[in-house]
Each structure stands twice: as structure tokens, then as C-alpha cells.
Amino acid sequence: MVTLTLKGRVIVAGNCKGKALVTTQPITFLGGVNPKTGIIIEQNHELHGQNITDKILCFPHGHGSTVGSYVLYALKKRGVAPKAMITEKADTVVTVGAIIAQIPMLDQMEIKKIKTGDTVEIQTHDGLATIKVLRET
Amino acid sequence: MYLTREEEKILDGEHGWAEQICMRILVKLGDLFGATKLIPVNSAHVSGVSYKTLGEAPIQFLQALAENNAKAKVKATLNPSSIDKKIFGNKIPREFYAKQATILELFQKMHVKPVLTCTPYYIEKPKLNTHLAWSESSAVIYANSILGSWTNREGSPSALAAAIIGKTPNYGIHQPENRDATTFVQIEAKLESEVDYGVLGILVGKKLQGGSPLFQGINASEKDCLKQLGAALASTSNINMFCYGQKPKEKIEKITITKKELEHTTKNLSTAGSEATPDLVFIGCPHCSLDEIRHIAKLVKGRKVKKHVQLWICASRYVKQKAKTQIEVIEKTGAKVLSDTCAVVTWTRLLGINTIMTNSAKTAYYAPTLNKAQTILAPLEKCLKTALIP
DSSP states (O other), rough: OEEEEEEEEHHHHHHEEEEEEEOSOOEEEEEBTTTOOOOOOTTOOOOTTTTTTTTTTEEOOSSSSSTHHHHHHHHHHTTTTTSEESSSSSEEEEEHHHHHHHEEEESSOOOOOOOOOEEEEEEETEEEEEEEEEEOO | OOOOHHHHHHHHHTTHHHHHHHHHHHHHHHHHTOOEEEEOSEEEOOOOHHHHTTTTHHHHHHHHHHTTTTTSSSSSEEOOOOOOHHHHHHGSSSSHHHHHHHHHHHHTTTTTTTOSSSSSHHHSOOOOOOOOOOOHHHHHHHHHIIIIOOOOOHHHHHHHHHHHEEEEEOGGGGGGGGOOOEEEEEEESSSOOOHHHHHHHHHHHHHSSSEEEESSSOOTTOHHHHHHHHHHHHHOOOOOOOOEEESSSOOOOEEEEEEEHHHHHHHOOOOTTTOOSEEEEEEOOOOHHHHHHHHHHHHTTTTOTTOEEEEEEOHHHHHHTHHHHHHHHHHHTTEEEOOOOSSSSSOOTTTTOOOEESSSSHHHHHHHTTOOOOOEEEEEOOOEEEEHHO
8 A cells, every 4th residue: 555645735635545547638617527427428528428426536737618617517516526626736717616515625736746546635724625545566 | 804894794694694795705815816805896797697697506605695685786788698588589599588588687687787798888888997796707807908997807706795795805806006107019911801900809818818908000990899898809719908199107028910810810710611591690799889779770771681691680678779769770781689698609500500600809819619510700781782782
């Protein structure tokens, strides 16, 4: 078991633990994620066909229409939202989406150090985020 | 970010959930982008209205806000929807009408006026140096560059939040130092028509991505050409303001746009072959001004639209109302004058439209993806010549 600790900034606070789903590509929420199922439908995206439900979704930042924030709200209401979002750079679409849907969100994180399937434990305190990454060896 | 006691109370939820969530949006964005406080806005213009572009995504959140009694505190207006009820008839499924109606009702409950236009500045021109929270990119750049009012390019939710709180965080273009030109753009060609201005916008937007270009030698009196320039610039970049008719305050970067580059960009914005005939000739992206409607009426008076072509002129209800005589002249030709929508935000494929001819570089840029249509970009006169019987 490998354990790694990473630090970042809190955008929306909340402590939680879950399995990571990681991409190096930005995610477009409007048109890129099915708001009813949580499945990524953006053509040519490396996570195409993957489900973000209950995952700790790790991606550099959001992309596309600002209406994407509403998609995050719709995902949450249907119970298919990610458990938390870890980004490199907070952008307007994902930030507003995380606020209205109340999904914990962090930025300024080195997401490259996290791998899909890792168990990620998020703790937020006073604007600072600490995450523990557990990887089976 | 500094908050007044009253703002703190809203953030703590003393005014209910709706205002609390709106305040959270404004404060968090303000913190992220370096605002020092919230400032009052004179108006908010909210995008994210067309059911065709949005689907059902916003309905639940808008419902939650409306149910929690959210109401706009300042003048708030809406961007175009996906439908002009009078024109589209039963070619659009009933379900789409119902969904679009739901979205509009929710906004209306919150006192956001369904003017359904991308040109709210024709209805009421915002005053010089006033702060706004607008979220239609072509309107934002028009307000900053041509009207001299101040607005960031808001997203749909942040413009709505600003409407409900009546304020916006003072980052970005609300700071005077962020309104100076950053790049001097020299143009080695004469701009002959509104299409040339639009093409220039597409090209410079792609090259610069951000900042504020200062254009040398463009005609400041041609407001409708500047509208095309701005709409196109904002389509290919995050640019929210351009400058003209002034000297840069300090030495800034300089780029040159060649005639060849402009020609090349123009050619690429027409994706249909040179022999193609359009199903639709579309004028009014952004929605037409009163001047444009008057000019079109003069050009089409007494003529008829060809059998297998549709001619759409899009303008706000307000402009339509102001130009009743000219609208009659235009409609007599068989052309349709649409309000509340435009070709880009409606279901052109369902209406049997596969090739769109337009004088708008912004439409030519978006139609291949948003409408799955082929495009022909040409100046107004040529567009009308194509649509009308000789």
C-alpha cells in the first residue's frame, strides 16, 4: 500500500472518501456529461463512457458553456454527482456548479499524482485541503 | 474580500436560501479573481435561456430559486430563447414548446424580463461608466467597447446571482487599469463591409485569446460593423473589450493583420462549396438595430423571396415595434422577421435547413457545430441578392 499526502486550496469545503477517477483533459459539463446518468458522453474524451457518480473526480479544469454549472446541480439532484472534485485550476463553470450543488471542490492540486482507482480521503480545514491518496500495490 | 454587515447577513442565510446561494456564488468568484468588494450594478442580462442549447439542465436549479422566492433587485433581462411561436408553428415538437415555456416562466417568476434578445442595449442604452453584470458575450463586448459601460463576461448563473443580489464583485474589467489597450492591431487592408469587420474579429480573437486589442484605422461611426467585430472577437477568445480611435497610453505589443490572412479566414468561414445554394439566408446575428432594419427595408422593397429559400431577419420585439412600417415592407417580400430567437439557438435541422448564408462571422463560426449546417459568409447585399428574385 502506497500512501501519499497532497495539499491544495478549498473551493467548497467538505470531508469525504472515495475512489478517484482521473483525467488530464478538461471536462465540458454541458453536452459532455449525461445529466441523468453521470456518464461522460463527450466524443474523443479519454473518460468517454465512464461514470462519474460517487467518484472523486480529478481533472485540470472545466470547459465550455457556463450553463455547465446547472448540469452539476442536476447531477446532484438525481444522485449521480461526483462525491468531490479535485482540480488544478478553479474555473467559473465548475466553481459555481460546486457551490450550487454543494459538492466539495479543491484546486491547486497536483492531480497528476493521483491515479484512477486510488482511494482518496479529503479533509478541509480553514481554506486548506489535505488529501490522502491510498494505492494498492 | 470585504463584505458589509448586510452582505454578511445574506451570506449567513438570514434572507433565505436563494439569496444565500447567490451571495455564495458572487463572493467565491470575487475571492478567486481578486475582487476587494461587491459593487452595485445598474442591470443584469442573463444568458442560458434557449431550451435547444441547454436542454433540461437549468430547470431544477431555476425552480429551486423561484420556489425560494428569489427576485431580481435590479433591471434584469433575458437572452434569446429557442422559439418564435408565430413563425415556427408545428414544425417544432410540442414538448419543446412546453419545456421552453417552463424555463421562461421560472425566469419571469424571478422578475427577469423576457426581452429575449442578445441586444438589450437597443431597448435601454446603459449609461457611460456604469457597472453591469451581463452574460451574452456579444453584448458584453458591445457595452464595454462602444457604449463605455463596464461589465465582465458573466456566466449564466453569476449574471442571475448578480440580478438577485443587485451587485457584482469588482474584479476584472470593473477596474480602470484593466480597460487599457494591450495590443496594437495594424490592418493592412481596407475593411469594405460588415463581413470584413467580423472576419477581422474572428482572426484577431484566435491570435490574441485575451487582453484588449486597439484597432488602428477602423471607422468609429459604423456601429453595426463594430457590433460584428465585437461579436466575432468574443466568439474566438476571452476578449471582452476592444479599443479604437485612440493612442495607446504606453508602449504595447503590436501585431499586423495582412490582406492575405483576412482573405484566408473569410474563405474558411464558408464551408459550403462555391456552387452551393442556401436553404436559409439569415440576417440578424447579433439581432438587428433599427438602422439595419431600415436599410434592409430599403433594399428589399417591392421584391419577392425565391421559392426554395427562406429569408430570416432577426431583431428584438422592441426594434420590431419601433420599425413597424419597415417590418411590413420586409414581410411583404415573403421574408420572416423573427423575434425572441435566432438561427443559431433554434432547431434549424428540424426546419429542414442544411445550408445557412449569413453576413455574420459569428454565425458562420458557430453554425457548423451548433446547427450542423454548412455556411456561406457574404455581405448583406449579396445575401439579399441570393434570397430575392432578380
